[in-house]
Amino acid sequence: VQLVESGGGLVQAGDSLRLSCAASGLPFSLYAMGWFRQARGKEREFVTGIDWSGAMPFYVGSVKGRFTITRDNTKNTLSLQMNSLKPEDTAVYFCAAAYDQRSDPPRVATEYDYWGQGTQVTVSS
Numbered sequence: 001v002q003l004v005e006s007g008g009g010l011v012q013a014g015d016s017l018r019l020s021c022a023a024s025g026l027p028f029s030l031y032a033m034g035w036f037r038q039a040r041g042k043e044r045e046f047v048t049g050i051d052w053s054g055a056m057p058f059y060v061g062s063v064k065g066r067f068t069i070t071r072d073n074t075k076n077t078l079s080l081q082m083n084s085l086k087p088e089d090t091a092v093y094f095c096a097a098a099y100d101q102r103s104d105p106p107r108v109a110t111e112y113d114y115w116g117q118g119t120q121v122t123v124s125s
Contacts, residue, residue: 002022005020005119015123035096037091046060057105067081068080087124
């Protein structure tokens with residue numbers, strides 16, 4: 001199984017970025033997907049998740065209204081559109097896959113089975 005993130009970079013506050021995660025080696029449509037992030041010196045935190053069908057996204061309060069998670073089960077890809085970025089969004093972003101067909105995506109890291117290597121997002125003020 002491979003999850004490969006891309007799209008990170010250095011942007012200014014207020015800018016947008018779109019992260020992508022390409023999945024291979026797993027039946028993608030049977031997995032809930034999530035994005036986590038880890039800032040330097042902090043624990044990894046859940047940001048957003050989406051159920052296997054793509055119909056039920058969930059966002060933590062700090063990104064709700066600014067970030068949008070989507071998935072394409074025909075292309076085995078997961079995306080995260082990040083708008084109105086803030087310096088506090090600076091972190092390494094990880095995509096993760098959880099074998100889960102419930103309508104509510106998992107929100108805890110231990111519930112995820114596979115992880116990508118991460119992509120750095122840096123937002124300058």
